[in-house]
Structure formats: structure tokens, C-alpha cells
Amino acid sequence: MATDHSTDDFERESRRSGPYVRAVRWMENLGDAAFAYLLLTPALLILGVIAFWPLIRTFELSLHADQLVGTGTVGEFVGLTNYVELLTGQRSALLVRPLLPTVVWNGQFPFVHGIANPFTAALTVTFIFTIVSVFFETVIGFGQALVLDQDFRGRRWVRVAIILPWAVPIVIQGMIFFLLFQPNIGFLVDPLQNLGVFSSTPLSNSVDSMIILVVADVWKTSAFMALLILAGLQSIDRNLYEVARVTGASKWQQFTMITLPLVLPTVLVAMLFRTIGALRIFGLIETVTSCSTVPSLSCLVVSAFSSRQYGTAAAIAFITAGIIAVAVSVYIAKFADAQGGGV
Amino acid sequence: MAQQSDTVGIDADADASKGPFGRWVSKAIRNPERVYRAMFYVVTAFFLFTTLFPFYWLLVLAVTPNEAITSFGFPPVPHGFNPGAFLTIFETVPLHIYVLNSFVLGITTTAIVLVIASLAGYVFGRLDFPGRRPLMLLILAVSYFPPAAFLLPLFQLFTGNVTVGLFGVSVSSPNLYNTPAPMVMPFTALFMPLSIFILTTFYGQIPDGLEDAARIEGTTRLGALFRVIMPLSAPGVATAGVLTFISVYNEFFFSFLMNDGQVASKLAQFFASQNNWAPLVQGILAYQGQYSQMYNLMAAASIVGVLPVAVLVVIAQEKIVSGLTAGALKE
Amino acid sequence: TGGNGGDSTATTTSSGDGGGKTTVQIATDADLKAVKSKFNKWLHNAGLSKDIEVEPIAGSDITNKRQNKYTQWLSSGRKKPSLLMMDNGWTLPFIVRDQLLNLSKEIPDTAKMVEDEYFSASVGTAKGPNDDLFAIPMYPDFPTMQYRKDLVQDAGYDTSGWSTSSMKWKRFSKITADVKKQSDVDYGFTFQFKSYAGLSCCTFNEFLSSYGGTYFGGLDNLFGPVGDRPITVDEKPVVDSLRMLRTFVNGESDKHGLDGVTGNISPQSVLQWSEEPSRKPFTNGNAVMHRNWPYAVNISGAEDALGKDLGVMPIPHGVSPEEAKYEGTGGATAALGGWHTAVNPNTTKKEAALEVLKAMTNKQVQFNLLEEIGWMPPRPSMLDSDTAKNIPIMGRYMETFRLAGENAIPRPVTVAWPQERSKIAQAANATVSGQKPPKKAMTNLKSTIKQIEDSV
Amino acid sequence: MGDVNLEDVTKEYGDVVAVNDMNLDIEDGEFVTLVGPSGCGKSTTLETIAGLTKPTSGTISIADREVTDLPPKDRGIAMVFQNIALFPHMDVYDNISFGLRLRDYPKEEIDRRVERASDIVQLEGMLDRMPDEMSGGQRQRVAIARAIVREPEVFLMDEPLANLDAKLRVHMRTELQRLHKELDTTIIYVTHDQAEAMTMSDRIAIIDGGELQQIAPPLVCYNEPANLFVAGFIGSPSMNFVEGEVTSAGLSTPDFDVAFDPEAVGVEPGDRVTLGIRPEDVHLADVAGQVAHQTDPLDARTDVLEPMGDEIFVYLETGETGDDTAMGGEAAEVDQLLMSVDPDADIDSDEPVEVVFDRESVHLFDTDTGEAITHSLVADEADAADDDRATPAEGDD
Amino acid sequence: MGDVNLEDVTKEYGDVVAVNDMNLDIEDGEFVTLVGPSGCGKSTTLETIAGLTKPTSGTISIADREVTDLPPKDRGIAMVFQNIALFPHMDVYDNISFGLRLRDYPKEEIDRRVERASDIVQLEGMLDRMPDEMSGGQRQRVAIARAIVREPEVFLMDEPLANLDAKLRVHMRTELQRLHKELDTTIIYVTHDQAEAMTMSDRIAIIDGGELQQIAPPLVCYNEPANLFVAGFIGSPSMNFVEGEVTSAGLSTPDFDVAFDPEAVGVEPGDRVTLGIRPEDVHLADVAGQVAHQTDPLDARTDVLEPMGDEIFVYLETGETGDDTAMGGEAAEVDQLLMSVDPDADIDSDEPVEVVFDRESVHLFDTDTGEAITHSLVADEADAADDDRATPAEGDD
């Protein structure tokens, strides 16, 4: 180990110089806060240009009247009028408020009975869809992750199979379920109708369509849950299970007392993002049924956008974001708990 | 507990009757592992069936001639057999180029997202600083908005219609339409929050001792991130990567609006950059006519399009369950 | 008067790129793109300068998507593509936003020729408020009633003359029910009544027009003025057409049905069907009557499908044109579909683009397109020609197409239409599905539409 | 109730044989310590007993029940892990009470036991700390508390005091011993601390390379090591070994001779034998008055002195030449002897001294097999003396 | 080059003061050991030196350079962590060579050094094992190898031998000492093993509750502890303490009196003083011939005997009544004395004996402040004797 002091750390360090080394030194000496902001710069930069700046522009749009004729994008500045009129129902006629009210008259959707404001209707539809599908996704995704976490022959392929639905483009996912429930093509319509579960045209019945949408969504996005939760499971120190086993924990107790609390942050992240995704559901609705059967919040945004009601559309987008923000804050609070005061 | 005594009851009955099931049950009671195992296989089979059945349906659609896609019974079997659809899809449009484009977009986006999100995940997961929570919420807020909310300004930005006054000189944004940039950048911005959150939770769980050890050994803080924390969070990083890639692969909003749908028709042209970077989703929809929907071709194209991702999943899942199984995160 | 038109500016074309080739992009669909080189040859044969090359770009075939994309392109002032193929259903919004080149100003002669010779309904959807032409129809599209000639004849009906004269719905329903009973098909009359854009613009529009009804009073109100026109969806003809559909679907016992028509000829599924799902059973021989666009004729008439057993006739009617309150309604009606070509005002290759546009009005080019990709020629006269009649399959039914074209009713496209069409679709779909009584539904619809009209 | 039996237990990890054909009979209520060099298989042995790892072959019984295939939770054991393994998401209270909560003990009972246990390990004020807010020793004490709170039949403890300071170790030792008595449990204990092994155990099991070398009460291991390995392993500093050959007059080593009657100890002239003598049984010839049976004095030279506070270690050079090549591999040790003397002893480094061995404590081993031949050269009394010396150990438990 | 200075360093974690106003001057090439009870702040001190945690206040210099704000990698240190902290995703070779690879050493150089280091820690055949395939001790050795392979100016070692058996510890101690000499590095070492602290260190720093109590060569700490805490902490088993009051004739405790001249040691009658005497300085009156200065014999009764192999610990009861309440809290200890005797001593449990103290080794402490007053009652010679006894330690380095 020849006391070759030329290879000494100190000397090696001091021999190096130049801008790179100086930059590294500078970074290392930053306080926690400064270092944090430095590392966040790239993320904030790209989000600034690609996300925040457009949002500000769009917010500007939302303060202007729609302009359907003429060259401009939007009309004159109207302040918060768009928001006020949307929330008070004065824009109802302009929004997709498709089949829901008819269903209401049928008494099939008792909890949205008499909702005349399409905004409230969209909110109801979106919330119901979100709650039901996120619930099933989480439960099923967790189950799948637990299966994938086991050691058995062929698990590699089972894993692939379970994750695969997530890789299916929404258009195709939509096509698959559209064709499954299309009368005279799908083989599921008749039996389900005979069982009294579905009507003869499930894709134009709001309640049936909601169920189909939930099934389609759960089929695809359980894989998302499974993937994330699996990663979370894999990161748990296996020693803890040894301790638990010796201490006398049954499988179930190991699950509730160790696995669950330790993957909870991951599960919450997954649920958080699935909730956000479900609250913005649009593509699936468009491809499986239509926005007029199951009008969601995003349906309103997109239909307003594509009919060039930019002011209205922008306002709905911001209201939607506001609603999502409220839903998300629930998770954030939970998440902070699970992380031990983190976030 | 109650359940257990139930099964014991069954055990007694079954043993008396000595049926094969009874024998199995009594064996199972003595060795509960068998029950777990059996339950496990049942559950696995159930999951396999439910996830794979729609794929089978896709296959049925793909090999059934478009005209015959009607009145399937249960279980659905192909009406006629026309594997030619898998060739037709390549004749009609250069599907492989669309797939290639999607891969380029996906990989580029994933790489950028993983690097930037790792930095952010490190910051949020391991550093304590004022403004941490508000910043996290700000980043998350990006994902609250329907994609449509970004479109108008971004489109103007990427088609060279935004001018910025800089030091008295007004610079207009470059026209990037039909290049990967106007897709990769929004993808990055839209999918990054998820990765940041995933990596934050994973990086936050790495014991401090390991980062300390790396820093003592001579890494910088960033060095410790890339040499120790990231490899140790391999399941999380791989998951974030796979999710980002798949999201890009399936994205259909900016994928439609940031290019004119054209692709190189041959590989040679692809490399000669005669390519407008339309991704797979555009390719699949190319089989959709004003009135006629070539369901069989769309299904075949989907199967072909999903295959590369399946390969990717096979590779990535190794990382997700990598050699950390035995030790995970002990120090 | 030939396709070369009267304009003699053809020689000025090569001004653009210093003698080199000028490539003009045209946003179109995959069909045209597939024949790209032939298309160029046809155009050059029609007198287009050889220096000009046309490059078709295939856009989405989903019409809404194409519209959204164009909206992006034109709103952001993109210079390419120079030419845009536009659905006649949504050309008008671009016109009123000044996002298309005024062709009456740029190539007045061609514009004049088009107004004179083309299907007038088509031309109507390409004109601005001041009657200037902003786009040139490329091909029109109009639905017909397609039927199983063999079954109908087997049931003892004489179909001669059906191809050019429209029958009453009453008779139609009776025959359909009868033929269905006599043969072993599952469906009688199939059509599209899913709650989607095609219901408002076309299927329902046809049904109600055939009873002499309209959405907005006289046909001259179709394109406006929004807010200043009557809303007539609650009038009897409209309600009657819905009642008839209820009988078709629910049977004669439906208390909101229409007396006199025969019931139970259409399945519930029509409420969930758009074009393709509805066509499949018919093409497979499992339905007697089927309402659809010409493309379906091309498919069902193929030898391996129905072949010559396919019959085509105009859409039946409820009242005759004379009985109808509004000019242009009643009798056989056909919703007008089809596509135009317009010029991007921001293009840097305006001259070349206009040259291409002119060459595309050439009759031979249009015949070529008919032959190669089934695009119906935009001039009624051409449908009579032998060339047209000799086209395989489609050629057999040219007479009917021509009649349909002449009776075509344009969709009421205004800036308010996108909202209105979804409301109409819902209301009509919900009515036929039995969820709302027709009259009440239409009264509600009227007030909704009123709000929309007022808000614009 | 709590007896533990290992029968022919072998555990292999791929090529590595961690435990090799281990047979252990541990009686109910016994306190057995496993010792041995790092990597010899102590932890693995505990893990097979706990059921955390299935032996490659062999059977394990606890309380006369075969448990080889039983899951850990049904074996009635508690364990302190070498790597501590606290639950990172639980505070100290939750960590300690984990096992009790699993079994739905009433809240008051849990509180009472946790308080008691945290008292024993002196962690009273820290019940709401998280593991990562504690020092190494504090974490280890939590791990101990987590085990003792359960009061099981059998305790397995893997170096539970490794991170504690001397004071606390002594305290913890006493507490563990008291617990052992009080609960009347079986304890299987791994430690690398000789004092711990000596003072706490009923028996010590010495393991090397996965094989059991000897299992016996501490003083028996100390005074009558079964083989060279045990002799060298037990005792710190360790026993001096000198290789030699038996002559008719006793043993002849390169540096000195020791006289005895070969027949009396059962060796024959010509046998290759290793002599073992502990540092405290080497005495300076001039103060060796108390030693009853001495060998002939031999000349040596002090080398390094290592003062330890209550004693001084003296390294002696006995060889005349310092020629290392004389006897091959082990030669370097041959001419060095370690002696332990009183701190008051009048001795200096690098000076000539005369030393004697206590004949009662001279061990002979078969050089080839390593097996012990005798533990005393006072032939007639050998057995008697040994018995005497073992007595205190037995009186101890 | 490698001197380390801590000036007024304080580290607080919320309410917990882990290190309190610490001042340490460690010279280049010195081997300093930090000892103290669990949770006293040893690891935290090392972490502040390493730069892993920023002190709440105070400055740290290494090699005369202030490094308080320098990142760990620029401080020229290597560290062995108490929790070992191997990189679980790297095999042994990669773990050991991590620091060298970071610095782009040539492959051969890395190989050479890794081989050398793994040799020292006796892990030769295991370079391609993963950490979770190793025993606790083996992992700890990898951690040591990872540090020594870097040959830095300053080593920080936090209980690096805690999981090793006696044999290996001795080996590693020697190797570390050799390394220390060879590389001429500064080593700051945390251990809870007294023998280690005693034999290896140039100086020992005793810490309690985050505060430095004494820093001095080992024997000075042993023989002249600065205060009650140090006296009780250093030495195993620890010093006996008896509280009492100074009278004009010496010290009076509830159970016995010790005669001395208060003036000579600098106390006044009426002072509350604690007497300290180590177990090995308590002798049986009848065999105390060697002890030059004895106290008057006092009557006691043997309680428990703890045979340790090379010595026997005897617990003595000195009080006549066993009445615990006499002096309040600490009373229970007052009437128990620990004595260490030769294993050959003729002694039995539960019998009356007479014992004497060695006056040269009687320590007196101020009961209230805990500060030491004197370390010998042989007034005149006190200083001289102390100097004598310190000598060997100084000769050691």
C-alpha cells in the first residue's frame, strides 16, 4: 500500500481545478434550501414554459367573452362573468347536457334527480365515476401487486400479462369495450339484458354506460396501481417480515401492520394520480359511448373548446382544476400523515 | 379465527366421507400453506382471465374480416379467419414507422422526465427547506387541468407565433411544428408530476446512512443520488420510467395536434429525417374512415403496437423486481 | 364548359420558386394520398403546370378531429398546407372567421362556373354571408335507402321504378314489415339514431324534412341569422317524424306512435348505431331496408356481399313537397354530406394553390376520382354520363344518386350549430328510446335552442 | 416445556455450508451461549431454530414437538436480531408493543409490560421517538425490549448487547439473568464477548466453520477445552500454544522442555503434541510462591508490555535466536509467550526474566487432530483438581 | 496535516442536545477514542466532524482549515459507520472500491488496494458476495475495508469491531494500529469496549450527556479520573463508591471509616465526599502483604462470587443491617463493595471476611460537583506515585 501520498485524497482534490470542479464545490457548499431550489430549477423551468405560462394565457382567455364570429380568438374582457354564469347555470344551454336529464326522469339516477344544471350533472357523473373506479382499481391493483410479489413459476409472464392492459392505447381500449357492448356485435349485450342487468342499448343508457366505463377503466388502470404498489412492496426491507414472523404475526397481521403502512405512501400517490386522472376522464368516454351519454367535466371543456367557445372552455377548465384541487387536498393531507409529516 | 374453526368442521366431515376433496382438505388443514397456495392460484387465474380476455377479444377482432365483425356468441370465436390483416396493416400505412416514432418520443420523454424528476424527487424526498410543500402542490397542480387548457398557447408557441421582447429585440418562438419537440415538451410537463411524486416517496425511504456513506466515500450530493439512491430505488425508478413511457405511447391529445399526421413511408426516409413524427395512436386511427371503421385492422394494429411495449415491460419488470428482493433497503 | 374553367391565368403559375418545382400541400384523407402520383398525373393532364406538384397529406378521417386540427392550424396562422379539404358541415365557421381565401375575389370565373354547374346544395355550404364562394365542392355525399331487392321481389313486390321515385313512409313500413315476416332476416329497417352529430345533421334532418318540417323555418334560414330566425322544432311535421320512429322501434301500441305506419320494423339497437354498426347486418344480408351513404352501396353492392341483390331508392317521405309548409321540404330528401377544398389564406404559394384548385374542377379529373376512390362528381350532369354509369357497382345506382343530390338538404351550419346539434341529438334519441313524449321533448328542445341562439 | 433440540441440522447456501450437521440438546430453562468466529454459523443456527430459514437437512424440535416445518409464529419464540431491524414506521412504543398488539392484549396490560421492558433497557423517556431519531445503542435496546416484552418459552438473542457500553452491558446482563430466572425461559444467546459468555451461561457452545466444537459449562470450556480450537478461542488473551514432540521425559519444544511422565497422561514418546498454557498460568519464577506445581524455570526476555489497568500483559520471547523458519508455518508463535502479571509487578520491557508454568494448568493437544489429551500435568490429581475448579461454576447457577 | 479541532461545537435535534459545547484538539497522527454511555453523542460528534450533519453552532477544522461548511468528500476523511451502511446493491468488491472508483484510480491500483484491504479484514474469498449473503461480522469487516482502502488523512470509526469475536477483534486492533502507524493518520475511534479503548488509544475522550468529561491518555483516565462519572465509567467492573463526610480524622461513612489527614488532601471536616476504590484495590486482609499502604481492615461478608476464569469477582456486604433507607437513593450501593481476587484465592460465598483498601489507590470526589479531589491517600507520595503509574501508558505510543 506504498504510502504514495501523491494519490492522496487531499492532493487529488486540490490538484483538480477548473470550472467544473469549482461548480461542484459551489453546489456542495450550498445550504439545503439553496441546493433544493437549484435542483428544482430544471423542473420549474420546463413547467414554467410548458405548463404555467400556457395556463396563465388560458386564464386570461377565461376572463374574456366567447367570440364565435370574426377573426379574433376571444371577445372583450368580461372579468369573472364566465365563471359566474357557469356556476349559476346561465350557460346551461351552451353545454353538453346530454342524456342525463332523461335518465333522471326515468328515476334511474335518484341522486341526481332534477339536476338541470349540466355543470352539477357533470360534477355528479364525474364524482361517481371517480369514486367507484378508483376504489376498484385500488383494491384490484393491490391484489394484483400482491400476486406479482410472490415467487412462483412463470411469474414473469403473469406480471407481463397483468401490466399489459396499461399499455393499450385509449382508442383501442375504447374500441374493445365499444365492440363488447355494441348490439349485434358484442356478445355481452344479450345475456346481460336477459339477466336484467343492462338495457338493450347499454351504450346509450347513462347508468349502463357508467358501469361499462368503470369496468373499462378498471381493466386498464388496475395495472397502473399494480405496477406502483409492486414497486412499493419490493422496496420493503425483508428483515422486517422476519421480525414479524418471529414475533408471531400471521400473514394478515404482517399485511396490516407492516406491508400496508409501508406501502401506504406509494398507494396514496397512485390513488392521487388515478383520482386526478378519473376526474379528468374524457378519452374513454368519447371512444366507448359519447359525451352525451356520460357527460364528464372534461367533456364540457372539450366540447366548448371544439365549438370555439374559448372563454367558456377556459373558465370550465379552471373550475375543473379547482374542483380537482379540492379533491386532491384530501389526499395530500393523508399523504403527509403517511410520510410522517412529509410533503 | 371463526373461519378457521369452520374449516375444521368441514375437515371432520370430509375425513369421514373420505372423498378426494375431503382428503385434500384434511391435508390442507394440517398444512395451511397448501390452502394459501390454492387460493393464490385461484386468484392468479382470475386476474389472468380478466386481464387477458379483452386481448383475446382483440385477437378475435383482428382475424375476423371486417365485414364479419357482427353477432359474436359466447365464448366469442373468430368469424372466418383472416390473419392477412396483420399484413394489410403494413400495406395500408407504414405502421412500423409510427411505432418507431412513438418509441423515439417515448424514450426521449422518459429520459428527460427521469433526470429532472429524480432531481426534484431527491429534493422533495430528502431535503427540508422552506417552501417545500407549496412547491410540490404547484407542480402537482399542473395535472389538475384538462390538456385542452394548455393547447392554445402552446400551439402558438410551437408554431412560431409568440414573440417575446428581450432587451429591446423581439424574438419570436421557433416553428417546431412537425418536430418531436412540441410533443416531447408537453409530455414532459404533463407526465413529470407523477414521476416526481413516485420518486419522492421512493427516494425518501432510502436510509440516510447509505447516502452518508456515499458522501464520505467521496461523492457529491448529486453523485450520491445517481450512484446510490437511484440504483437502490430501482423499482421506483423503473416504475416511473415505464409509466412515463407508456403514457407517452398512449397519449392522444398533443400527439394529434402537434404534427400533421405524416410519417416517413420507409425506414430510409425516417433516417433522412423526412418524417413528421406522428406517433402510433395516429397510425391506429389511420384505419378509421369517415364512415367505415376497419375494426379488424385497428385491432391488428393494436396488437402489433402493444407488442413492443410488452417487450419493454418484460425487460423493465426485471428491474422492478430486481435483485433487491432479498435485501431491499437495509443499511 | 370544361373543367379548365374560364380563367386563363394558368401560365402565371411558375412564378413561385424561381423556376423550380412548387409543391402544394393539400390536407386530405388517406384515399387521395393513396393515389398521389396518379392524382398529379390527372391534374397535369388537365393543364396544371408541370412545375407544380401536389402533395396530399392524410388527416384524420374522424371529421371532428380534422376540424379541430384545421382550427388549430388556421388560428395560429400556419402557412402550410395551402389547400384544405373541408367537410361541408363545418366549412362555414371558417368562412365567417375570415380564415379562408375568398375565391370569388381570387378566381371569379371559376367561382361563377362552380355556382352554375355544381349541386346547388353543395355550393350553398361553401358560401359566405355575402354570397361569395370560399371553397369548391370536391365531392358530395347523399344518403339513399338501400334494400334487399331479392327479398322484396320474393315477397311479391315489383321494384321497378323504385330507384327514381320516393314512396310514402306508410307504404315503406308496411312493405318492410311484410318482407321481414316472409323472409328469415332479423331486422326490417336499419338506420343510425345514436346520439351523435350525424343524427342531427342527417338522419333526423331527413326524417323531419320528409314530413315537411325544419329546424329553423324556411331553408333560407339554414345558415343564419342566428338569433333572428324562427325555431320550428316543435312543429307538427317534426313531432310526427319522431312519432313515426317510435312506432318503427316500439310498435304500434306505443301511445306516442304515429297512426298509419306499421310498427316493429326497427330494432332498439338503432339508438346506439352510427353508420358502421348499422350497416354490418344489412351487408351481411340480415336486414331488409337500410339508410346509408354511398360508401355503403359500394360495400354492400360488391359481388361477395349482396351484389346485384342490392337495390337503392330515394329516402321515402311523409308528405309531398306540395303539402309541405316550407319550400324545399317534403318528398324525398337527402341530407347533404361531402367535402370541399379551400385555400389557406396564409399560404405562401397562393398562385400555385389556385392553379391546383382550378385543375381539380376538371371533369376528367373528377371522373378519375370517381373511378379510383369512389368520390361522387360534384356536377349533377356528370352523374348522367355514361362514364359514370360504367363505374362498377356505383355506376348501377347513379340515377338514384342524382335524384338524391337534387333533393339534398344542407345541414344548418352556423356558429351555434355545434351546441345545437348535440341538444337535438339528445332530444331525438331520448324521444325515440321512449324516455320523453315527442311533443314535450321538442318543446323543451325549442327553448334550449332559443337560449343557444340568443347567447351567441 | 422450552427445550430445544437440533438433530443433524445442516444449512447450505449454494456452496457455502453455514451450518454443518449440528446436534444440540438444550434443556428447558437453560441459558446457552453460542460463540465462535465471525461467519461460523451462529446467526444461521438461530435462524433455523426460529424457523426463518429451513435447514437443508435435519430436524428441529422445541418442547418435544418437531417444528422443522412450523412457521416461526407457532414456535413460541422471541428473537433479538443481530441487525436490529426495528420497524421504521413505528415509534418506540409501537415497536416494543408490536407482538402484544398482534395478540390483542388489553391496553393496560400492554402499557404495563412496555413500561416494564423500557425500564429494564433504560429507555423510559423515549417511547415516542422514531427509530431514526435514536443512537445505535438505543435502537439495540428497543430491539431487546421488543423481545422481552413477550415473555415467551424460548428467547433467541443474536449479539443483543454489541452496541452497548460496558456499564449498560453489565446492567443488561444482570437484567437478562433475572428475567431468565423469573420467567424460567430457555435462552439461546449469541455473543462475541467472552465475559458475557462466561458470566451468563449455563453452557457455552463453541462453533467453528458451522460445526459444533464443544458444548459445556463455561469453566469446563475454559479449563478443559475439548480441542485446540476451543482452547485458543476461549479466554482473552488467548492460550499460548507451543508445538513439540513427546520424549520419554516429557515434552520437548524447540525452545524449552517440560518434564512429565508420558504414560501418566497417555501419550507415547514420538507423538507430536501441542502444549497449551494460559497467560495467567505463566508466572515470574521469583513471585511464583503460591503456585503448588511448577515447571522448571525457563529463560525468556520481555518484549512489549501492555498495561491493562488491572493487569499487565507481557510478551515474552523464549527462543534464543528468533529464527522463525525453524518449525514452518506456525513457528512465529512458537517463540512468543504471553504472560499476564499483576500491575504492581516489578517488570520492564526488554529485560531477561525467568518464568515457570503452573503444571496444574498445562494442556496437551494432539497436534494433528487438535483433540485435547490432558488438562493437567499433575498426573495423579489431574481429575480431582479439575473437579475442584469446576465447582464454582456449578455453584453459580 | 491531519489534526482535527472542534471548537464549541453544539448539535441539537429539536429538544435533544446531542452534543453540547464540545471542544476537542486532536493532533495529527493521534489515535483518540471516544467513549461514553449509549446515546451520549459519540456518533453525532463523528458525524459533525465528517460533515454529515451541520453543527447547530461551533466550528470544525481539519488540518488547520476550517471545514464547517465543506462537504464530506472534501474533508479528506474515511468513516466506518455504526450501522455499517453497506451499499446493498453492490458486491463486496464494489463496496470496497467505491471510493477509489469515484476518484478514477487505475484498475490495477484499485485491485491491489482492495486485495490488500480484504486481506487485512480476512475477507479474501468473498469479494463477489452481496451484503445480504454475509454474516454480521463479515459485513462489518467490509465496512472497515471500505474505509481503509482509501488511506485518508483522518479515519473516523464508529464501533467498527462491535460485531467481531474476540480473536478477530484482537487481530483487527493490531491491524488498525499498524495501519495507523504506517499511514500516519489521525484516527478518531468510538468504542464501548474498554480493552479496545485502553490498548489502542493515545488519548481517551469520555463523553456524557453530550459533554466532554475528560480527555487524557488511558492510564491517566484510569488512575486519575477527572470526576465521578469518569471514575465510574472507566474500568470494568467499575469503581466502588462510598459516600461519606470528612471528619478531622479522615472520612466517615455509614459502614466504615477511613483515616487520613484532611488537610494533606485539601478537604475540610464537614465536606461531603465520595470515596472511590477499584475492585482490584480491595484486598483480603490476610493476603495483602504486597500492598504497601493499607487502610484499617474492615469487616464484611461475601455475598455472590462471580468466577471469570482469570479472576473472581466477590460481592461484599459491608453494612451491618442491610438497611437500605439509611442514606436515601444511592444507599443501596453504599453497603455493597466489589472485590476482585485471584482465582486461586481460598474464598467462599456467604462467609465473613476482612478486607483492606490500598491507600495509594483511594480516590476522593466532591459529592456535590463530582470533581476529583485526590487519587491517593498516601499524601506525600501521591503525585509521585501517579506519575509512576502513568509511565507505561506513555511508553506505549
Ligand SMILES: Nc1ncnc2c1ncn2[C@@H]1O[C@H](COP(=O)(O)OP(=O)(O)OP(=O)(O)O)[C@@H](O)[C@H]1O
Ligand atoms: N435524528 C435525531 N433526532 C433526534 N434525536 C437524535 C437524532 N439522532 C440522534 N439523536 C439523539 O442524540 C443523542 C446522541 O446520539 P448519538 O447517536 O450521537 O449517540 P451515541 O453516543 O452514538 O450512542 P450509541 O453508543 O448508542 O451509538 C441520543 O440521545 C439520540 O437519541
Ligand SMILES: Nc1ncnc2c1ncn2[C@@H]1O[C@H](COP(=O)(O)OP(=O)(O)OP(=O)(O)O)[C@@H](O)[C@H]1O
Ligand atoms: N444468504 C446467504 N447466502 C450465502 N451465504 C450466506 C448467506 N447468509 C449467510 N451466509 C454465510 O454463511 C456463513 C454463516 O453465516 P452466519 O450469519 O450464521 O454467521 P455468524 O456466525 O452469525 O457470524 P457473525 O458473528 O459475523 O454474525 C457465513 O460464512 C456467511 O457468509
Ligand SMILES: [Mg+2]
Ligand atoms: Mg451473525
Ligand SMILES: [Mg+2]
Ligand atoms: Mg452511536
